[in-house]
Amino acid sequence: MRTIEFTPAELRRRKRNAVTVASLLALIVLAFILSMNTGFIRLSPLDLLRTLFGSGTDQQHLILFDFRLPRIVISLLIGAGLAVSGSVLQAISRNALADPGILGINAGAGLAVLVFVAFYSSAASAPAYLLPILAWAGAGVAALLVFMISYRKHTGLSSNRLLMNGIAINSGISALTIVISLRLNPDQFQFVSTWMAGSIWGKDWSFVTALLPFIVVLLPYVFYKAHTVNVLSLGNSMATGLGAFVNREQVLLLAAAVGLAGSCVAVSGSIGFVGLITPHLARRLVGSRFQILLPATALAGALLVLVADTLGRWVLQPSEIPAGLVVAVIGAPYFLYLLVRSRS
Amino acid sequence: MFLFDTDWRFNIVKSIAQHHPQHDPAEASREDPAEALNQIYSRPRTAMLVIFFGLLLLAAGVGISVSFGAADIGFLTVWEAVFRYNPDLTSHQIIQELRLPRVLGCVMVGASFGVSGAIMQGMTRNPLADSGLLGLNAGAGFALAICFAFFPGLPYTYLILFSFVGAALSAVIVFALGSVAKGGLTPVRLVLAGVTLSALFTAFSEGLQLYFRIGQDMAFWFAGGVAGTRWMHLKIMSPWIGLALAGAIALSRSVTLLSLGEDIAKGLGLRSGPVKAACTVIVVVLAGSAVSVVGAVSFVGLLAPHVARKLVGIDYRWIIPASGVLGAVLVTFADLAARTVHPPYETPIGALIALIGVPFFLYLANKERREL
Secondary structure, three states: OOOOOOOHHHHHHHHHHHHHHHHHHHHHHHHHHHHHOOOOOOOOHHHHHHHHOOOOOHHHHHHHHHHHHHHHHHHHHHHHHHHHHHHHHHHHHOOOOOOHHHHOHHHHHHHHHHHHHHHOOOHHHOOOOHHHHHHHHHHHHHHHHHHHHHOEOOOEOOHHHHHHHHHHHHHHHHHHHHHHHOOOOHHHHHHHHHHHOOOOOOOOHHHHHHHHHHHHHHHHHHHHOHHHHHHHOOOHHHHHHOOOOHHHHHHHHHHHHHHHHHHHHHHHOOOHHHHHHHHHHHHHHHOOOHHHHHHHHHHHHHHHHHHHHHHHHHHOOOOOOOHHHHHHHHHHHHHHHHHHHOOO | OOOOOHHHHHHHHHHHHHHOOOOOHHHHHHHOHHHHHHHOOEOHHHHHHHHHHHHHHHHHHHHHHHHOOOOOOOHHHHHHHHHOOOOOOHHHHHHHHHHHHHHHHHHHHHHHHHHHHHHHHHHHOOOOOOHHHHOHHHHHHHHHHHHHHHOOOOOHHHHHHHHHHHHHHHHHHHHHHHHHOOOOOOHHHHHHHHHHHHHHHHHHHHHHHHHHOOHHHHHHHHHHHHHHOOHHHHHHHHHHHHHHHHHHHHHHHHHHHHHOOHHHHHHOOOOHHHHHHHHHHHHHHHHHHHHHHHOOOOHHHHHHHHHHHHHHEOOHHHHHHHHHHHHHHHHHHHHHHHHHOOOOOOOOHHHHHHHHHHHHHHHHHHOOOOOO
16 A cells, blocks of 8 residues: 655645535535525524424425425536536537537427427426426437437547537527527417526426436436546547547546436526536636546536525515526626636 | 647647648748748638639629519619619619618628638637627627617617627627736637626526516517618618728738637737737627627528638638628528518528528538548
8 A cells, every 4th residue: 555645735725625615515505594494485494493303384394395495406406417517518528618508408408398388388288297308308319419410430529520510400409499489479488488598497306306316326427437537628639548438438428418417407497507607617616627626516506506596586576587597697797706816 | 728629729730730741830930920821721722712602602692682572573673773773663662772781781791790700710719609709699689688678669770779889898898807817818718708798698688588578579679680771771880891891801810820829829920919809899890780780690600610611721811701701692592581481471580591501511510521
């Protein structure tokens, strides 16, 4: 056994990162508590505790366990899932502007929802599970299409080709979306645009159980592959030189990213900005080693979406602002501040 | 640092090396900057052909556009309407007041999107870049949302004016944010600031759209495209666009240098700060006015430069004019289709641009080529 000696600089860096991760966790706990307390009916902290331990009134129990908790859990899961998916995509495509949307995930899911709404007169008359399943399928089909066009048997996936085909497929789908959406009646249009703005509309435990398997399997898988992501982010030729099976790893990681983002988008509607900005945000906080960056990205994403959803429920009570909009409104200024302040 | 697709540029350097095995461009640059620039892979003869036939196609497109439409008007009448205008004839009025300004608007808008997209891609060295990256589309959209929500019924000309102000303002904010940062304006920072500000403005305007329920009105506005263009708008726009296009051509050599990377550009004696500022002004004028007239059909700005690059090589002295011509052709024919597919209704021009552009784009992006 050989002990590893860290240089003082490395030690300082690790200590700072540990502090960052710990404070992200603390903030999530804080947001969690505040979010449980946010809504039309107030629950005092004491009531909260009492209800959590099973001795609240029936009404308090209903509000907390059936309305607020599932929504909070869903916010945390989508935040983490979208952010990590974006981080992986940016690393593999080596492009700062890549996000899950670039593979057609948001556009595909949006089109599926739109077609569904256009054919059913109202979303309420259809079975509740149909919409997320369709959105998921739409996201998957669009991403698969981009993959299949971009993949070459001998050379694998070139990041450039992937982005180009992503742009093309996205534009094609958006064109269809425009044409169909002009034929909708105003109520249908309102429903679709609220969906596209990222209102977290899957709100009960069944959506949590539908989403959880994806997150529980794929998130640890991506964390486990952090070293590979590091290597792949150096570029194909460098990664091959370092002994990575570039083709296989790229395909697996991209599939994981699509799985994560697709399942999140199906439940939340398109909250594209989380996947785009959180990886940059986290990198400015903890540096670019993916072993620490990926967990930090997941935490930051979860925090961002939870705070956004809580604010969205709170600001215009009793109506709601879609979380996707609030994410942009609070995430963008903070990110701009980091951008202006940091040197790299 | 993986923020940019290094393969893209690496391939270019590689291709230079392949075509001129004895000349390393960095080596040559130390002796003579002009020599280094000549090493950049380009196909001047193809480029001239592309531009020539592009212009021919454009002229044909303009001619067809003017004579086809909901009301059928023969070529002879068109000719007379243009050169011997008689204000008493309805057909002459249709040509002069509706179709001619509309088709000229298409040409201007297409060329503007094409050229500004090419400049953005060269300047930021990012194949995903277009004029939307400076926050132009989002800024224009936000301004429009404010107009629709708080001042319903504003005349068309004011809407155009306000959306241009919105576009220009957001570009100024993006540029300022990028510049005040420690370490100055880098391509990454410009791109990130632009994307972030776009997201912020888009969120604001989506919020307004949902709250005031004006989303579909705005969708119709954007889908309407160039339909409302009149001579007055062209008269206001054309001098600025003309100047900006001339500026783009004048700067094209510097854009080529920037596209090789900051270090190489500096090594070749380029003062990148002023060049970037000038490029940004040009992009704001071109794309800002185009966006405010037709809305965010920014796919033109992405597509035209990529097609141009595939055809003429990587020298922006050729890419910029070629993407201007290609963009104009694309928008003109898309608008022609928008009017004629389902008359007298208009099909959204953005959808048609994608419909025409996407298959072509897919074909080019997936064709195996050695040089890029």
